Amino acid sequence: MLIYKVLRDPEWQQFQRDGETAGAPVDLADGYIHFSTAETLRGTLDKHFADEDGLHLLACEAQDLGEALRHEPSRGGMLFPHLYRRLRLSDIAWSRPLTRGAQGFDLGDLA
Numbered sequence: 001m002l003i004y005k006v007l008r009d010p011e012w013q014q015f016q017r018d019g020e021t022a023g024a025p026v027d028l029a030d031g032y033i034h035f036s037t038a039e040t041l042r043g044t045l046d047k048h049f050a051d052e053d054g055l056h057l058l059a060c061e062a063q064d065l066g067e068a069l070r071h072e073p074s075r076g077g078m079l080f081p082h083l084y085r086r087l088r089l090s091d092i093a094w095s096r097p098l099t100r101g102a103q104g105f106d107l108g109d110l111a
Contacts, residue, residue, distance in 0.1 A: 002059045002093065003035040003069075003081045004110070006045065009054035012095075020086045035060070035069075035081040038110045043075065045098075045105050055098040055105075060091050 007015065007024060015021040023033040026048075036044040049055055062069060068085040099106045 001037070001062045003037055003062045004041050005033065005035050005058040005060070005087065006041075006049060006098070007056050007058065008052065009056065012056040012058075015087075015089065020088045022086050031084075033083040033087050035083060037081065040075075040078060040080060041107060041110060042105070047075070049105075053100075056095055057098050057107075058095045059093045060087075061093050065091060 005023075007021075011021070011024055021033075022028055027033045034044075045055075062081060065083055069081055069083050071079040072082050074080040
């Protein structure tokens with residue numbers, strides 16, 4: 001199952017330079033890296049990134065992240081994937097810039 005991480009352009013650029021990341025400021029504050037599933041991604045974008053541009057969508061295979069990935073209750077009691085280690089470039093299955101369409105962020109066939 002693919003899970004998704006949204007990074008702002010400076011965070012994505014730093015991740016590419018360093019080869020790993022502890023995440024965005026919210027991840028650093030909470031002590032784990034927040035991910036979304038295909039079902040929760042649009043809500044995450046609407047809640048946390050509605051007015052932002054220059055975003056990048058990263059996809060990871062959940063099973064490849066091992067025991068450091070936990071599904072824990074969050075927004076509305078839904079389970080969200082949380083990674084309790086640094087995210088490595090080698091963890092990324094694919095990435096692409098997020099663009100906006102008439103209905104908000106264009107997620108293609110994800111949601």
